[in-house]
């Protein structure tokens with residue numbers, strides 16, 4: 001991976017850097033570009049605008065690694081509030097009525113919910129204990145089930161991968177309205193893809209956003225990219241409504257061509273992109289008839305998410321640093 005990416009991910013935890021990025025006037029427009037707002041209502045407004053463009057949404061309440069049980073309980077309450085509030089969005093209520101409030105997890109691609117949520121297990125209290133986090137996660141799933149919605153568990157740094165897969169395995173018998181994310185930079189991922197295929201559940205495929213050692217992840221971008229294509233094809237063949245979350249046009253093109261060649265209908269998978277990135281590509285894919293979902297983050301704990309976005313595109317940071325030091 002690039003030197004600039006590693007440098008940004010390594011230095012973003014340093015106190016003076018945090019201070020500079022959080023307080024600096026220069027970073028504000030970029031923060032605004034990637035984050036839908038501080039409040040749920042701002043995120044709902046942004047989501048409604050995206051739905052009106054014919055796209056789908058996954059809403060993300062920013063925050064990770066809760067420091068206490070109380071913080072995790074507060075996050076769980078926010079997740080539940082999000083699901084309740086989503087059910088009142090007119091486009092969602094209409095969709096629910098049209099689909100007879102069907103169970104959401106239809107792997108044929110019919111009845112895929114327009115607006116779901118993405119959560120993090122470390123925000124459910126995984127650092128405070130697996131059982132504690134599982135209890136919180138199950139409460140969120142119960143609400144989602146009642147409201148015919150779906151909960152995606154984001155994949156965090158590699159120290160959490162095994163615990164996340166185990167958690168999904170434990171709840172999947174009780175809840176078909178949940179799944180997780182797999183990162184193609186990890187050497188272990190082909191094995192995890194086979195588990196997901198065996199479990200017949202939806203999965204989001206990403207390259208991976210964390211700083212990982214060469215002992216667990218490919219250091220070379222080319223290997224991460226080719227693993228993405230290989231695993232993406234495997235998931236298309238398996239037919240468990242995969243989500244290809246990437247802004248990489250070459251990868252998107254290759255997976256589209258594969259689906260066409262194998263006569264896999266456009267309704268049987270979706271593309272996902274991040275809020276504020278490649279809006280043109282989101283819209284052109286939707287115009288071609290693909291399902292496209294935009295990941296919409298909100299909340300005031302935006303710093304770690306934001307620095308991961310800077311690391312993916314060091315040019316963003318260089319542009320800001322240049323303006324900081326100009327005159």
Ligand SMILES: Cc1cc2nc3c(=O)[nH]c(=O)nc-3n(C[C@H](O)[C@H](O)[C@H](O)COP(=O)(O)OP(=O)(O)OC[C@H]3O[C@@H](n4cnc5c(N)ncnc54)[C@H](O)[C@@H]3O)c2cc1C
Pocket residue numbers: 153154155156181183206207208209210245246247248249272273274277278294295308309310312313316
């Ligand atoms: C919907 C969604 C959910 C995700 N969930 C997770 C998760 O749970 N766990 C996880 O580890 N990672 C997650 N990621 C992040 C992912 O792992 C990558 O870090 C991120 O998507 C960038 O990789 P890329 O596939 O777009 O390819 P890249 O090769 O990084 O980028 C391809 C092109 O996309 C554009 N681009 C990419 N990033 C940016 C940016 N920040 N600013 C401007 N342009 C950009 C550029 O044009 C770039 O050339 C998610 C990504 C998406 C889209």
